[in-house]
Amino acid sequence: MAGVDGINAAETVLIAQRKYADLKHRQSQIGLTIPEAFVHGIRHIGYRSNVDAIAELIDNSIQAYSQRVDLVFGYDGSVSLKKPSQPAVVDDGHGMAPEMLRLAMMWGGTHRENDRAGLGRYGYGLPSSAVSIGRRFTIVSKVAGGQLFAVTLDLDALDAGKYRNSAGDVALPSARRAGLPAFINEYLRRTFPEGWHSGTIVVIEKLDRLDWATTLGMRINLVRHFGVTYHKLAKETAIHVDGHRVLPIDPLFLTPECEFFLLDEDRAQSLDRIDIKVRNPAAPGQEGQISLRYAWLPPSFGAIDKTRDAVGLNANARFPILKDYHGLIFSRNGRIIDVQSRVPWTVFINNDRYIRVEVEFSASLDEMFGVTTTKQQVSVSTAVWHALREAGLPKAIEQLRGKVRSAKLERRSVGGQRQDPTGLEEIFKRLVQVPSHRPVRTVPLLTRDGVSLDLRPSDRHPLFNGTASKIETSRALRALVGQIINRASSSGGRRRSDYECLLEDWSDVLTRTGITDAPQILGSTDE
Known part of the structure; x- marks a missing residue:
């Protein structure tokens, strides 16, 4: 971690945290919200799924210079390991000073406000993502050479008025020395045999908004989603889910080091990358770059048997990526945040799965892309659509479509289309x-009960x-x-x-x- 004047990057961050905490503690605490109502409302901030919520915590860890981030599951003494009761995100980054912990739990509490060099700038991600999954969360952190400190927010205690002081104001408790749950201690022992020297842990409990009923379901979804979302950042930070390493997946399938590039003999074909310089009128002095990456895929790219379509059991491991990332893929500072199938001049249909387009932009253009606080969608401005049109994006899409059509015609002329016999x-x-000497009659697989009309074999x-x-x-x-x-x-x-x-x-x-x-x-x- 490079630094200046003999101070490394982590030390610089901790100094900034302490200055920020001191400033906030000296400022008057005149509230702008009713705390209980605000927290209940923020639980509906609009994450598409737990995947996007947990990604907010991963973002924080990456920005804290973590070399490794793990999603670890605790089961709170349950005999069943099918469904976790305590998901925890653990990193080995620079950690947080005790003075900063309580502020990190607050909405808007960040010393990186309006910082456009990394993944976050609003200070909403940690608390918003945690309460979107469960009613209680704890932040535990340790700086190099320091001790463990923790602070907890419990929404049931908040509703019961337990966070109100003698003046009637809501005040979160100060960070206190803390221990760790047994499942995290065991994880740290296995993963860091020479000791866990610094980092942050976010434990979520009282889960009432978990999308998946099983650990397996969470792992499958998170590994694939994070593989795509963070494929450009995988060299800096290794991400693990329940002990499984997240392998980078380029949704354009152009990167040889990424998963599925060598799945079979089919390869993605690229067009030339286009870079555009754009000035952000909403942020004086802010100039950013938009980069366009293009690829087209052979029509057999998602199939196991290349003579047949990628239907049913003939779909290979690439096919879910083709389906989930279908349209314009938007990437901000190297982190994928949205996919849109409708643009002002065209709509991506099923056949367009084999054309791949990525719009990469720098955070200095956030206002022009309408980036939300949850970093999971964009609302592209007219000025950006105009710049993309001027850069030839509509023509490139039609060129890609033409290449896929030509490849399909060539495929038909060589081998013809065969139906999938496994449906x-x-x-x-x-x-x-x-047998042919009998009349052919179709016997229905299912029938309905004559009284209740329930469907049965x-x-x-x-x-x-x-x-x-x-x-x-x-x-x-x-x-x-x-x-x-x-x-x-x-x-x-x-x-x-x-x-x-x-x-x-x-x-x-x-x-x-x-x-x-x-x-x-x-x-x-x-x-």
Whole structure:
């Protein structure tokens, strides 16, 4: 960490923290809000999911010069390890001075106010993200050579008036010497065998807004999302979720060091990068840069069998990225914050998954991009759209579309289009076929009860009356599981968690009843 005048970067930050804390303590505390009402309202600040909320804590850790950030799960003595009760973000950054801890818990409490060099500038991220997930959170921090200090905000205690002083004002408690929960002590012992010298830990408890019902669901979603969001920052800070390293994923698939670049023989094809200098009229003296990255992908890029479309079980590991990051990808200071499929001159449709466009901009242009305090979406100004048009973005998109169309025509002329034989509909059609000397009749897979109209399996269907062969039944079962997995991949938040929980519970039932290869069935994506 470089510095000036013999003071390294971490020491410079701690000096700034102490100056900021001293200033705030000397200023009069005339409130602008009703604290309880404000906190309840801020819980609805609008994070798209827990992923975006936790990303705020990751941002803080990266900006604190952390070399490693971990999302660690505690279970508070529960015998089940399926669902965590205490997620904690742990880093090895410079930490916070005790005087700064209480301010860091307050909305707007940051010594980096309006700083445009890093990822944050508002001081809203830590408390907003924490209360969007649970009703209690604790910040524990330690500076190099110092002791552990902590401060806690409990919304139930706030509602009960326990934070009000004798004058009737809400006052958060000062930071106090603290210990750590057992699961964090164990994590630190394993991860830092030579000692954890400095850093910050945010523990969230009383979880009432957790999107996922299981640890597995959280891990799958967070690893993939963080892999894309922080792929440009992965060399500086290693991110881990529940012990699993987050590997960088370039959503344009142009970076050889990133995940899925070498998945198979297909490669992304790039167009020339364009850089634009723009002056921000809302911030005098602020000039920033917008960079445009382009790529187009072969039509087989998301498929396992390259002769068939990326449908159902034939979709490879790249396909969820193609679906989730479909449109203009906006990146601020190297951190992806939004994807938009509608722009003033076009709309990205399904076929456009194979064209990739990234708009990278510096934080000095935040006002022009309408960056929100949660850093999860942009509202692009007319001036920026004009600058992008002048830089040739509409023409580049059409050029990319033309290249994909040409590649599809060439593919058809060489091998022709083949239908995916692993879809449920095709398998069920084959299952109800009878010898040719009999009339062909379609037997419905499902039927409705005549009284309650509840949907149930049809006893007449070969899958349920015992006449289907083992191979046919196995194919149908795999196809069904594949459909559920694909539906989970295309869903978000609690719906995605419901699908994953359904599969996990089903796997447990099969295992308990003697079918021990259920996990292999669930994990398979081939026919």
